[in-house]
Amino acid sequence: MKIVEYDDSLAAEFRDINLEWISSMFRVEAVDLEVLEHPRERIIDAGGAILFVATDELGIVGACALMPAHPTGAFELTKMGVRESARGLKAGEFLLRAVIQRAMCLRADPLFLLTNARCEAAVHLYEKLGFHHDQAIMDFYGAEYERCNVAMRYRPGMEVL
Numbered sequence: 001m002k003i004v005e006y007d008d009s010l011a012a013e014f015r016d017i018n019l020e021w022i023s024s025m026f027r028v029e030a031v032d033l034e035v036l037e038h039p040r041e042r043i044i045d046a047g048g049a050i051l052f053v054a055t056d057e058l059g060i061v062g063a064c065a066l067m068p069a070h071p072t073g074a075f076e077l078t079k080m081g082v083r084e085s086a087r088g089l090k091a092g093e094f095l096l097r098a099v100i101q102r103a104m105c106l107r108a109d110p111l112f113l114l115t116n117a118r119c120e121a122a123v124h125l126y127e128k129l130g131f132h133h134d135q136a137i138m139d140f141y142g143a144e145y146e147r148c149n150v151a152m153r154y155r156p157g158m159e160v161l
Helices: 008-025 031-036 039-044 091-105 119-129 134-144
Strands: 002-005 051-057 059-068 075-082 109-113 132-133 150-154
Touching: 008 031, 008 039, 008 051, 008 059, 008 075, 031 039, 031 075, 039 051, 039 059, 051 091, 059 091, 075 091, 091 109, 091 119, 109 119, 109 132, 109 134, 119 132, 119 150, 134 150
Parallel strands: 075 109
Antiparallel strands: 002 051, 051 059, 059 075, 109 150, 132 150
C-alpha cells in the first residue's frame, strides 16, 4: 500500500469513495455534497489536506481529509472512506496513520472527528489509534451533521497497542 497526495485529477475518486460509504448507511447531507463537490476550495485551499491509499492491484481504494475547522488550529478528520472492494486489507488503518501524522505536521490542535455509532468498525479503529470520545467536541462541532452522534478527539500517545 502507498499514500497518494490529492491533486485535482483525483477529485472524482474522493467524491465517489465517500458517496459509496455514506449512501450505504445514511442519507447524503447538503454539507457532504458541498465538501465532496468542492474539495479544492473547501479543504486544500483552506489549508487542509486530502490523502488517498492505493494498492498495486486495485489502485485508489480509500480517501481521508483534514479540514481546518477553526482559525485557532483545529482540524477535523473527515470524509474517510475505503471502497467495499478493499475491506479487510487494513487500508483504512494504513490511511488513518498517515492522516494522523500529517495532522501533527500541520500542528492540529485539536484534531477531532465526527461520526455515528453505527460505524462500529471505524469507531473501533479510531479508538485503537488514539481518539477518545469527547463531549466538548460534540457540543462545539457536532451539530454540523444530522447523523453525528459520536465526537472524538485525538490524544497523542494514547494509542491502544
